[in-house]
Amino acid sequence: MSAQPKLKRFNDNVLSKYQIYNSIFMTLPFDTISNTGVLLPLFHSICKKGFEQGKNPTEIVELFFKKYQENPSEDEKISLLFKFIQYIERQVVLFDAIEDTAFPVVNNMDGIGTLRNSKEIAFSSDKKEELQRYLEEFKVRIVLTAHPTQFYPGTVLGIITDLDNAIKNDDLLLIKSLLAQLGKTPFFKKTKPTPYDEAVSLIWYLENVFYHSISDIYNYIQHNIFDGEATENEIINLGFWPGGDRDGNPFVTTQITLDVAERLRQTILKNYYLDVRKLKRRLTFDGIAEILANLEKRLLKHVRKSYENVTFSQKILLQELHKVRNILTKDHQSLFLDELDDFINKVHIFGFHFATLDIRQDSRVHHDAFTQIVKDLLANGDTTFPKNYIDLSADEQVEILSKVKGKINPEILTDEMSVKTIESIYALKRIQKRNGERGANRYIISNNQTELNVMQTFAMLNLCDFGDNLSVDVVPLFETVDDLQNADNVMRTLYSNKNYRKHIASRNNKQTIMLGFSDGTKDGGYLMANWGIFKAKEALTKISREFGITVIFFDGRGGPPARGGGKTHQFYASLGPTIEDKEIQLTIQGQTISSNFGTLDSSQYNLEQLLSSGIKNEVFTKDQLSDSHREIMNDLSETSYKTYVDFKNHPKFLPYLEKMSTLKYYAKTNIGSRPSKRSKSDKLDFADLRAIPFVGSWSQLKQNVPGFFGVGSALKKYEDAKRFEEVKEFYNSSDFFKTLLENSMMSLTKSFFELTAYMANDEEFGDFWKLIYEEYKTTKRLLLKLSGYAELMENHPEGKASIEVRENIVLPLLTIQQFALKRIQELQKSSGNEKEILILEKMVTRSLFGNINASRNSA
Known part of the structure; x- marks a missing residue:
């Protein structure tokens, strides 16, 4: 077949x-x-x-x-x-x-990009040990978000x-x-889901898909690459945002965070309980049956009831299972050992937390909340901060923030957001106690602009009774074009701070940094967002290596090209040696969860593709950009950026979205718990626009602007200057550039301007519609010229066919x-x-x- x-x-x-x-x-x-x-x-x-x-x-x-x-x-x-x-x-x-x-x-389940294929290439080219060494460190983390791009x-x-x-x-x-x-x-909900409802919907995928596909991959690696020996590295792990992502979502409360963490814990224990029951049917031997019967009872007890004091943990469960393993190998000829090892591996990978719940909040909210916390502490006679703290310079504040420790009582705080922020940190501690440290150990600061944003969060964590062992990573998220360009300066200041550096040392000398795609695309257009992130990663890699720190990049991709996604594994495989790649971490949202990871087959295939992209980049090939290619990429992205910003500043840009698109209807769909814009103002403001309704509105118009606008103008500059052959040579020799433009082709493939052609005659918006259409035609013509294709996505005919069927189905809609x-x-x-x-x-x-x-x- x-x-x-x-x-x-x-x-x-x-x-x-x-x-x-x-x-x-x-x-x-x-x-x-x-x-x-x-x-x-x-x-x-x-x-x-x-x-x-x-x-x-x-x-x-x-x-x-x-x-x-x-x-x-x-x-x-x-x-x-x-x-x-x-x-x-x-x-x-x-x-x-x-x-x-x-x-x-x-899809060929043993073909290019699968683990079997990677193993065979490594073994035949005498790189088995190199592959083993790489897999002892390399990780893939899929982080499920509740961003509502699909909700059944x-x-x-x-x-x-x-x-x-x-x-x-x-x-x-x-x-x-x-x-x-x-x-x-x-099909539709009469009321909005709560963040807890969203979490329950996504936990379905954890329980029914990832629990099996991730352990199957780990088992394959253990048996076929490590010759049956276990590796300490879990290789693939899961992250989770519903219930912890507070950014712009007033409905995420501390109680919801705790409830979601408990639901995750009870779900994984239920899966363990069912597996122990299966094992009991096979391991009916002396010395083993009693241990399994006891484990079955303990697991059921914790599935049925949420105990205040937790006396059971991943460590205890693994100890008991290793006892069983020793007896089985010593006294019972290792009968059914593979089944037992499969279960041990699951406990090793998923712990008592199933997926790590991330807490996320906007830096602007933090700044206001933290300023009020300082005022309240001073008003209560607390001496943690000097009386003139608020009047000090940012550098002086950073120095003070790096040293503070203590235990804030939320009851003394006068501001509601300050209370919620501090309570969310205490919730982190409680979750770690119940679910293990991996239950919740990251605090993400979205819209991070300065080192002060990071240090305010660092200080708040240290004021919540962690003592000398702050078991939480502070993760800045750089999103806009300007913030990406300044990211390495922010991190240099942080790395140079003695106390922050000491904290990183206690976290295995690793610093996670998140880079946002969808807001970057919304802010700076397609090419600039992607190139801006590439350059930021290079600069952050360089500065981190200088300080002896391994930087872990966490990407806000895993959606359509207009949100920074596209062919994800091809993107990771195209990164060169100038970008740290010990781990691949990415958000997966909405329809991408169901399409790429919704079944056992698709989940296993796409997880293997991600793993193999890291292996390809590290073990087999390195795609390094030459200086001349960098010059072209810089020039293209600058031209594209200027074109996009001029378009964004067009006086008809916001009125067009407001009057001619479905933007305002997103809030009425009840598919997500989060408001569709950040402020409550009736007036539409670009900064308040969330990326999903923004990108989605262009998609509904079948004018996928964020996925291509500015690309055509940038390429035309080279055509007009008779330098198009230089771009062509770049395209043919760079996987990074090729992947970038192929993802843009996908956005063009999904565009259908005939649907809105009537707008060309609109008195108010006719010229604006023509402006978009001209850029679409230019981009399409020049991408075909560049690739040598007769039609878009010619090299992915089955993907193109799938898109065509779907677009055909919804044409009447x-x-x-x-x-x-x-x-x-x-x-x-x-x-x-x-x-x-x-x-x-x-x-x-x-x-x-x-x-x-x-x-x-x-x-």
């Missing part, structure tokens, strides 16, 4: 099956309009032809009703359009399920799982029943959305249309879901 071209495998196992099952789905009567399934293909056909003929969404919708309905009333039209939305949402789920099921057939209710997730299995078994009767169930199950948006704008010109506007706004909001979920193959 794998000998066939990937595109053929995709067509045979995904596309053909979708066509068969969709035809069954379309004949199922879900509602009183029994012919909805018959009418949708007709509407789809009219949409397709209509856009080819240059019609606008309103003309297309009206043509459909004129051709296929006899004088329908307005209510009947609206009702049918809502039914279409309902059908299309479910078609997306059906396609997802079929694509997931076919994953191991379409639990009921729908359950149906999807059952549908996957039924499709795998070709169980036509069950598939038919499940499709009928899907048709009648609500996008048409309905634009029809509703256009009608709302018309109705708002006069009064008395509030009721109709309300219905149309609901239509826009409902159509967001299918479009969001359909674009999941973005990384």
